[in-house]
Amino acid sequence: MPVLDFWFDFASSYSYPAAMRADALCKAAGVAIRYRPFLLGPIFKAQGWDTSPFNIYEAKGRYMWRDLERICADLGIPFKRPSPFPQNSLLAARVAVAGSHESWHDEFCRAVFTAQFGEARRIDDPAVIGEILKAVGAPQRPTFDLAGSDAVKLKLRTQTEEAGRLGIFGAPSFTPEDGELFWGNDRLEAAIAWAKKASG
């Protein structure tokens, strides 16, 4: 079965609708999806940005929130603008990496997006992340312990470096097995089609 890597930062706004759409679309196309959380911070820093470009460029930011609101309405998923934006996604990313081989991993990732962009909750709050872990049936204490380990920190750093090597400069991004790069929620369908074509 062809595999499509889904690269996201938990703080990325357009990664929310992508995460809500990707599984069903991939399943229908016979493509396996692999969630690859990474950190946009170091990648933005290399471009000279110390925050989201949606904050740096005001008109673009205003547009993004309106566009996201329309997209969520079309998909029938909740939308509530979080504050602050972007949120610190380090804790969520480390917890996800800690659970990367667990059956609850993908559901945890989607629940983090819904909490943040559907309910405007803070994902840098360990209590919120703990609640989500509980809701998806994951053990809280051992997962938090593992999330704080050097092994997980290193794995997240390695994953972020791999994103950079693939040419990724924003999120969400999608890479089929041949390394072709697709950027943006609106390129998800094209990425899935490419993954199918490239493998067959």
Added chain:
Amino acid sequence: MPVLDFWFDFASSYSYPAAMRADALCKAAGVAIRYRPFLLGPIFKAQGWDTSPFNIYEAKGRYMWRDLERICADLGIPFKRPSPFPQNSLLAARVAVAGSHESWHDEFCRAVFTAQFGEARRIDDPAVIGEILKAVGAPQRPTFDLAGSDAVKLKLRTQTEEAGRLGIFGAPSFTPEDGELFWGNDRLEAAIAWAKKASG
């Protein structure tokens, strides 16, 4: 009939596929399209950029060219990367404004895009623009004369200011009559649907 304004800068890469797609999609939807050329330069300057963001951010620029190549292949339209990029679009924009009430106007605009992104020709070259005028059945000398007039220069400046007031920060952009803003070739379908809904 609902009207959709199609805002573009002739030097904008993603405006090329948008210009090639917009007429047929609008016609099928029963929406009238109105071409609104403007200049991105002053708008980029206000964001602190002195060239295209695709040049400022290397990974993003590399991606854009590859993405555009894929999009053109999917549409079955020619693609040849122009150099330099971005081109100076002032002459083409003034000629378009000079012909804004002429029957050849829209065809002229599309031909400028094809010359630039399909054949890598220079649109700041009066000989190229003259050839295109001839090909679309427009009188060259009177059109160039009008394009250099104060009235046309003012109209282009006014149109660019209007784009800024509408919140436009990039091209292509689309605005239905209620002022809702859609940005990007990939938002064309959503903009057409919005124009229909807003008018009915």
